[in-house]
Every structure is written in C-alpha cells, then in structure tokens.
Amino acid sequence: MIASPAALLCRTNCRLWFRRLGPTRASWARRTIFLKTALAMASGGKGGHSSSAFYTNRLIHEKSPYLLQHAHNPVDWYPWGQEAFDKAKGEDKLIFLSVGYSTCHWCHVMEQESFQNEEISQILNDNFVCIKVDREERPDVDKVYMTFVQATSSGGGWPMSVWLTPDLKPFVGGTYFPPEDGIYQVGFRTVLLRILEQWKRNKAALLENSQKILSALSARTDVGVRGEEALPSSKEVLTKCFHQLSESYDEEYGGFSESPKFPTPVNFNFLFSYWALHRSTPEGARALQMTLHTLRMMAYGGIHDHIAQGFHRYSTDQRWHVPHFEKMLYDQGQLAVAYSKAFQISGDTFFADIAADILLYISRDLSDASGGFYSAEDADSYPTAHSKEKYEGAFCVWTAKEIQELLPDPVEGILERKTVADVFMHHFGVKEDGNVNPMxxxxxxxxxxxxxxxxxxxxxTAARFGLEMEQLKTLLVKSKEKLYKARAQRPRPHLDSKMLASWNGLMISGFAQSGAILGKQEYIDRAARAAYFLQNHMFSVNTGKLLRSCYRGQGNSVDKSSVPIHGFLEDYVFVIQALFDLYEASLNQSWLEWAVQLQHKQDELFWDPKGFAYFSTEAADSSLLFRIKDDQDGAEPSPNSIAVTNLLRAASYTGHKEWTKKAGQILAAFSERLLKIPVVIPEMARATAGFHRTLKQVVICGDPNEEDTRDLLHCYYSTYTPNRVLILADGDTTGFLYHHLSFLSSLEKKGGKATAYLCENFTCSLPVTSSQELRDVLLA
Known part of the structure; x- marks a missing residue:
C-alpha cells in the first residue's frame, strides 16, 4: 500500500514509506546491467566505476559550476527545462530530480558513491529522466520541492533527491542516500527499484496521491491576509521575539542552539535594534550582551579562519570549534555588517578588526576582476598535490608537527626555553595528537x-610565557603570516565562480556599511565597483529586469547563462537594500534612482494584490507548481522581511506613500507568524518598529567636501540608531532628492554652518549645527 497523503503530510519519514512498498528482487537488473556494461567495455564504450572520463552528458553545455561537476557522470543528466519535461511525458517516465550546490560536501559524497556508479547510473538512465539543478542558480525550483521534502520527511537539506511524475508533481523525496542498504537507512539502489516497481504496478494510485499532496502543500504555503486582519503591535512582536531568543541563548558559548551552531546574522540585527529601543532596561542590556558575546565567541572559534580570514558556514559543536569548512559569500556580507555595528555600538576595536578581516578575505579570494563577487569556496580539498581523494577541511587544518617545523625559533626575552611554536600552540589550543573530537x-x-x-x-597567554602584550601580538601576527604562506602551497578548495545578484547585494551592503562605520573609503569604493558590475552585467536596460546569475569567463570577461535566468524576489530586495546602503555611504544619488526603479519593477513582477506581500517568483514560469512566499529568516533573511524596510526607506526618499502602505500590508499578511513565533522571522519583527514608529529622516544641509559637513556625517555614521535614513541636502535642486522631496527646499544652513534636521513624516525638528547636538537628537 502507498502511504496516504495525510500520513505524508504529518511528517511521515520517507524511509518508512519505502519499506511499505515491499521487497523487490534486483538480481535480474544487476545481471542485465553487468552484461550491458561488459558489452560497452568490449566495444570501447562506457564501462568501469572509475571511467567517468568516457562520458559527457548535457550538463557540459551549462555554465553553473555545480552542473559542470556532474557533466562527466555516467548518469544521462538533463538541466531543468522543457527538453527533459517533454522526454518524461513522451516516454511516460518518472523524473528523478537531484538538487545541490557546488560546495556541498554531501553532494560530493553522493556523486562519488552513486552517480559515478555504473550499475546505479544504468538503472537511472533506463528508467528515469534525470534532472540536475543548482539550488543557488534556481532557488525557485529548490524551494518548491524542498517544501515538499520538509513536509513529508524528517527534515531537509542537500543533496535533495525527489521523484516526480511526468507532469512534475512530487510523490516521494529525501536528501542523501547511501548507495546500499544499511542498518538505519535504505540504499539508493533499493529506493530506485522500489519506486520503479510502484510506477509499473500502481501508477493510477501514485498519480492520485501526488495530486492530493500537491493540493495540500499549495494550501499550506498560501501566506496572505484573510479578511480584516489588524497590523500586529510592534511592542508585542518585539517583546515576544526577544524572549524567544533569550530562552534559546547559550549562556556559555553564545549562539542560539547547542549544536550545530549557525551564525544567524538576522538575530544580531534584531537584538541590536531591540537594545537601541530599550537602552535603559535590563532587557536591553541583555540583548546587547547576547549579541556581543556571541560575536566574540564566534571570532575566537574555529568557525573563524584565523589564518586566511573569513568565516566558515557553521560549527558542528557547541563551542564554535569544528566547522563545516565551506565559506559562503552571503555569510561574509552579513557578518561584516554585524561586526561593524558591534564596533559602532561598543567602540571596541576587536569587532572592527574582525570586520576588516572578513572584507580582506573577500577582496583577495572571492572577487572577480569585473567587480563582482564569487559565491563560495568548498569544504573539501586534496590534502596534497598527489592525493587522489579530497578530505573536508584539508586546506585549513594543521598537525602539531607542521606548526613546530614552521615556527621553530626560540622566543627571546623569557626565562623558559620556549619556541614560537610553543606560544602559538598554547594560544590556539593545538595538541600533539590533534584537538578534534572524534564524534x-x-x-x-x-x-x-x-x-x-x-x-x-x-x-x-602573555602572563603564561612572561611576554609583553605588544611582543605577543607581534609574535602571533608573524606566525599567522608564516602559516598563511605554508597553506598557500596546498591545493586550494574548489571555487564556485558563479556570481549571484542577491549575494552580491548582501556583500555590497557589507562593504558599504562597514566603510561608512569604520571610515574606510576603500570599502565604499569597492561596494560601488560591485554595484557598477551589477548594472553592467546583471541588469537589462530594455526590460528593467535583473538577471539571477553570471559566471567568470576567460581573462576579465563575464559569461551569462546560455538561457538567461531572470532575477527572483531575493535578487531585487537584496540589491535594492544594497543601493540604499551605498547611497548613505557614498552620497551618490544615482544609486537611489536605480533602487527606486528596481522597487517599481519588483512591485510589478512579484506583488500579490489579493493576499498582499510578495511572491518569491514571477508568474510567468509554468514549470513551477505553485508560487511561494518565504516565511522564515534563515542563513539569509527572507525577501519579504527585507522588503518591509526597503519599502519604508523608498517612501522616505521619494514621498511615495503607497510604499508605506505596502509595508503595512506585508506585516498584516505575516501577522499570525509575527504574533506567535516571531523568532523565525526576526528581521521582519525588527521591521515592525520601523513601520509603527516611522523612519526618521536625518537631513544634513552642507557640502560633503567641507569639514563641518563631514563632522555631522561622521556623527551619523558612528552613532547606532535603528529606523533612520540619511539625506544629504547639498543645494542641487535639479537632483533626485529635491525633485521628490519638496520640503528639502525649505531647509538651509544656519549661520553659514552645516546644519542637521531630524524629520518625521516630512516634519522637521529645530536645526542643530554641532556633532554633539546631532548625537543627542539621534539618541533622544
């Protein structure tokens, strides 16, 4: 019997479902495949488990690094598209959909174990239409089927494996499968054969069930206003979100879970805002303490690359010690902002140094000559140039012997006979037999x-070895430099040179905000280069649309996908946010102009006029079974969460009140989630305060080349207050801001000095001319 939709939708484990299908003898299939393989080898064709070089499938024509990794599998892969859909319908075959990304460790494992396996590949090729999708290139496809997998199994993740009917409806799915049956998990070969048997015997029931499952999922993902829902109270939402975060907080090591531990920058952003709105309360103090302590413990931990900078994806343990070693662009962009704000609030240069560390890594290792940013570096790499197998973390880890050989010099000026290696190993927890828990x-x-x-x-450490503080700092810096040079001789991990509009937007925000807060013009310039890159390579002037992705070409060129993928909601919201951030840092009004243009296009493509809020995808793609509105802030904030603040900022810069109304409608659409479990959308919870309190327009009248104007701007950049926008009134009445905001013409410098006004709802306070007065007004 096939499991009922009700059982599936109440999170029945797919492995149990496979067992219910009953045993299937596979010996006939294995004998047949063996004979086919032998014949192919005899004729000089395909054959042997390690002969993937003989194969080239359709993925060879793709640009995605992930798809190209599978272009020489013996599996007859198709990219997502009409050719594969037509084949499945024409031959009445099930579709096997495999979704992953190029720096995914378990994706590599499943490829080596199953997709390079001749016997399994033959089963796939003979009986299924096999489609491979890069989740970063096609987040729309990934989200639809991940919604199904999460609803019908014990969890989700990548690689994602889903079986579809010829009309693209899912009926069973999971994540990683080992090739053979084990004690706790059914093997991939067995899964394939059992599903094939069910398709042959119970096709009608399977099709009926898939339709019921799809209908239930479509209803479940229908986020929107139903009737006359009131806007949620910002006080209630903020208070509940704070308490939910506080309850999950790890007092000793920071973070909001025991293990695995993820950075979750959206939590930091919320807690900083909560602190600023409750500065004089114990709750406010705790919000700040939770954030600063977590950021400090992350920076101390192994999740932070102490030798080559930047942060790994997440920690597998409670102490932030042993990471999953891949490095993702979206983490770096958001964490650069978090550490810069931590410095802005605390004044502790430790946090500024970590922000600079992240941006150094991006500038050096994830930057394209064209100005764009690459997506990621892999967790796996070859331990040596002669190695045949990649290991996770091989590029980053050290033996005690390696460090002792690299740092053999004695430490001068201390009584004990100690080497630099002794000091370094003590400070960084290095042990002779290794410091990684076998678990x-x-x-x-x-x-x-x-x-x-x-x-x-x-x-x-200084006290332990009798060193002066500056002596120790110098010793550690020089030691890191030596280890960096030694590490540079190792084979590097795979670089995913795909450039995504959304992640580039997050990184532009990272450079722009850090540049403004830390007073680093080179960071602002780097952000502007990346914005010009997006404008030149990932934006169509004719249609006004963004493109989702492009790729590193030969030399300094940039390649686009053979079938261009248009931007999704997340691309628009992160790029618009970046352009607002870049305007505030650079004061170049052309970035505001483009942001407003993109906001209009976003409204046109994604807004739901019936249920309110934005769909993640356009309506034009008929291959998608339903349109989703993301309702969770994860590794990246959900697009609707960011859209609320973007709309409020856009309204503040243009006076377009319809955008304020739209921001309220998004909050109404998500009101149930905001009131019950705001901890899953802390970025949207934070935005409720911006909507109810209105954003403050900080207008500075003056010439940015003059010292008095620069003093007021420095005050703005160095003072943390949420829910504000910066407007430079430079007297150019032909510019974008004066054209949209008529009240600016009535504001002027007082006594010939640069002057600041704090405006709410386009009504302004009395003018101030000193940075101390402006700080007092901002913090009032």
Whole structure:
C-alpha cells in the first residue's frame, strides 16, 4: 500500500514509506546491467566505476559550476527545462530530480558513491529522466520541492533527491542516500527499484496521491491576509521575539542552539535594534550582551579562519570549534555588517578588526576582476598535490608537527626555553595528537589534526610565557603570516565562480556599511565597483529586469547563462537594500534612482494584490507548481522581511506613500507568524518598529567636501540608531532628492554652518549645527 497523503503530510519519514512498498528482487537488473556494461567495455564504450572520463552528458553545455561537476557522470543528466519535461511525458517516465550546490560536501559524497556508479547510473538512465539543478542558480525550483521534502520527511537539506511524475508533481523525496542498504537507512539502489516497481504496478494510485499532496502543500504555503486582519503591535512582536531568543541563548558559548551552531546574522540585527529601543532596561542590556558575546565567541572559534580570514558556514559543536569548512559569500556580507555595528555600538576595536578581516578575505579570494563577487569556496580539498581523494577541511587544518617545523625559533626575552611554536600552540589550543573530537569527525578525516581556536585571552597567554602584550601580538601576527604562506602551497578548495545578484547585494551592503562605520573609503569604493558590475552585467536596460546569475569567463570577461535566468524576489530586495546602503555611504544619488526603479519593477513582477506581500517568483514560469512566499529568516533573511524596510526607506526618499502602505500590508499578511513565533522571522519583527514608529529622516544641509559637513556625517555614521535614513541636502535642486522631496527646499544652513534636521513624516525638528547636538537628537 502507498502511504496516504495525510500520513505524508504529518511528517511521515520517507524511509518508512519505502519499506511499505515491499521487497523487490534486483538480481535480474544487476545481471542485465553487468552484461550491458561488459558489452560497452568490449566495444570501447562506457564501462568501469572509475571511467567517468568516457562520458559527457548535457550538463557540459551549462555554465553553473555545480552542473559542470556532474557533466562527466555516467548518469544521462538533463538541466531543468522543457527538453527533459517533454522526454518524461513522451516516454511516460518518472523524473528523478537531484538538487545541490557546488560546495556541498554531501553532494560530493553522493556523486562519488552513486552517480559515478555504473550499475546505479544504468538503472537511472533506463528508467528515469534525470534532472540536475543548482539550488543557488534556481532557488525557485529548490524551494518548491524542498517544501515538499520538509513536509513529508524528517527534515531537509542537500543533496535533495525527489521523484516526480511526468507532469512534475512530487510523490516521494529525501536528501542523501547511501548507495546500499544499511542498518538505519535504505540504499539508493533499493529506493530506485522500489519506486520503479510502484510506477509499473500502481501508477493510477501514485498519480492520485501526488495530486492530493500537491493540493495540500499549495494550501499550506498560501501566506496572505484573510479578511480584516489588524497590523500586529510592534511592542508585542518585539517583546515576544526577544524572549524567544533569550530562552534559546547559550549562556556559555553564545549562539542560539547547542549544536550545530549557525551564525544567524538576522538575530544580531534584531537584538541590536531591540537594545537601541530599550537602552535603559535590563532587557536591553541583555540583548546587547547576547549579541556581543556571541560575536566574540564566534571570532575566537574555529568557525573563524584565523589564518586566511573569513568565516566558515557553521560549527558542528557547541563551542564554535569544528566547522563545516565551506565559506559562503552571503555569510561574509552579513557578518561584516554585524561586526561593524558591534564596533559602532561598543567602540571596541576587536569587532572592527574582525570586520576588516572578513572584507580582506573577500577582496583577495572571492572577487572577480569585473567587480563582482564569487559565491563560495568548498569544504573539501586534496590534502596534497598527489592525493587522489579530497578530505573536508584539508586546506585549513594543521598537525602539531607542521606548526613546530614552521615556527621553530626560540622566543627571546623569557626565562623558559620556549619556541614560537610553543606560544602559538598554547594560544590556539593545538595538541600533539590533534584537538578534534572524534564524534565531530564521522569520516575520520581530521584524526591527528588541529582546528585553530583561541583557547586563551592575549592577557593569559602573555602572563603564561612572561611576554609583553605588544611582543605577543607581534609574535602571533608573524606566525599567522608564516602559516598563511605554508597553506598557500596546498591545493586550494574548489571555487564556485558563479556570481549571484542577491549575494552580491548582501556583500555590497557589507562593504558599504562597514566603510561608512569604520571610515574606510576603500570599502565604499569597492561596494560601488560591485554595484557598477551589477548594472553592467546583471541588469537589462530594455526590460528593467535583473538577471539571477553570471559566471567568470576567460581573462576579465563575464559569461551569462546560455538561457538567461531572470532575477527572483531575493535578487531585487537584496540589491535594492544594497543601493540604499551605498547611497548613505557614498552620497551618490544615482544609486537611489536605480533602487527606486528596481522597487517599481519588483512591485510589478512579484506583488500579490489579493493576499498582499510578495511572491518569491514571477508568474510567468509554468514549470513551477505553485508560487511561494518565504516565511522564515534563515542563513539569509527572507525577501519579504527585507522588503518591509526597503519599502519604508523608498517612501522616505521619494514621498511615495503607497510604499508605506505596502509595508503595512506585508506585516498584516505575516501577522499570525509575527504574533506567535516571531523568532523565525526576526528581521521582519525588527521591521515592525520601523513601520509603527516611522523612519526618521536625518537631513544634513552642507557640502560633503567641507569639514563641518563631514563632522555631522561622521556623527551619523558612528552613532547606532535603528529606523533612520540619511539625506544629504547639498543645494542641487535639479537632483533626485529635491525633485521628490519638496520640503528639502525649505531647509538651509544656519549661520553659514552645516546644519542637521531630524524629520518625521516630512516634519522637521529645530536645526542643530554641532556633532554633539546631532548625537543627542539621534539618541533622544
């Protein structure tokens, strides 16, 4: 019997579903495949488990690094598209959909175990139409089927494996499958054969069930206003979100779970805002303490690359020690903002140094000559140039012996006979037999290796070895430089050179906000270069649309996909946010103009006039079974969460009140979630305060080349207050801002000095001319 839709939708484990299908003898299939393979080998064709070089499938014509990784599999892969759909319908075959991304560790494992396996590939080729999707290139496809997998199994993740009817309706799915049956998990070969048997025997029931499942999922994902829903109270939403975060907070190591631990920058953004709105309360103090402590512990931990900068994806343990080693662009962009704001609030240069560390990594390792930013670096790499197998973390970890050989010099000026290696190993927790807990090393690839983690404070290490503080700092800096040079000789991890509009937007915000807060013009210039890159390579002047992705070409060129993929909602909201951030940092009004143009296009393509809020995708793609409105802030904030603040900022810069109304309608559409579990959308929870309190327009009248104007601007950049926008009234009445905001013409400098006004709803306070007066007004 096939499991009922009701059972599936109440999160029945797909593995149990497979068992219910009953046993199927596979010996006939194996014998047939063996004979076919032998014949192919005899004729000089395909054959052998390690002969993938003989194969080239349709993915060879794609640009995506992930799809190209599978272009030489013996699996007859298709990219997502009409050719594959027509084949499935024409031959009445099921579709096997495999979704992943190029720096995904378990995607690599499943490829090696199953997609390079001749026997499994033959089963796939003979009986299924196999489609491979890069989730970063096609987040729309990924979200539809991940919604199904999460609703019908014990979880989600990548690689995602889903079986579809010829009309693209899912009926069973999961994530990683081992090739053979194990004690706790059914093997991929068995899954394929059982599904094939059911398609042959119970096709009508399977099709009926898939339709019922799809209808239930479509209803479940229908986020929108139903009737006359009131806007949620910002006080109630903020208070509940704060308490939910506080309850999950790890008092010792920071973060909001035990393990695995993810950075979750959206939580930091919310807590900073909550602190600013409750500065004088114990709750406000706790919000700030939770954030600063977590950021500090992350920076000390192994999730932070102490040698080559930047942050890894997440920590597998509670202490932020052993990471999953891939590095993602979206993490770097958001964390650069978080650490810059931590410095802005606390004045502690430790946080400024970490922000600079992140931006150094991006500038050096994830930047294209054209100005764009690459997507990621892989977790896996070859331990040596002669290695045949990649290991996770091989590029980043150290043996004690390696460090001792690299840092053999004695430390001068201390009584004990100690080498630089002794000091370095003590400070970073290096052990002779390795410092990785075997429980966090399931494949035994980190045995005897060390993941660097700041084990002791500078003060404690200096006291332990009798060193002056500056002497210790110099020693550690020089030691890191030596290790960096040694690491540069190792084979580098795979670089995903795909450039995504959305993630480039997040990174532009990282450079722009950090540049403004830290006073680094080079960061602002780098943000502007990336924005020009988006304008030149990922935007169509004719249609006004963004493109989703492009790729590193030969030399300094940039390649576009053979079938251009238009931008999704997330591309628009992150780019619009970036352009607002870049305007505030650079004061170049052309970025405001483009942001407003994109906001109009976003409204046209994605707005739901019936249920309110934005769909994640355009309505034009008929291959998508339904349109989703994301309702969770994850590794990246959900697009609707960011859209609320973008709309309020756009309204503040243009006076277009319809955008304020739209912001309220989004909050109404998500009101149930905001009132019950705001912790899953903390960015939208934060935005409720901006809507109810209105954004403050900080207008500075003056010439940015003059010192008095620069003083007021520095005050704005160095003072943390949420829910505000900066407007420079430079007297150019022909410019974008004067054209849209008529009240600016009535504001002027007082006594010939640069002057600031704090305006709400286009009504302005009395003028101030000193930075201290402006700070007092901002903090009032």
């Amino acid at each position: 966090k090393d399931p494949h035994n690839q980190l045995k005897g290796k060390n993941v660097l983690i700041v084990q002791y404070s500078l003060e404690l």
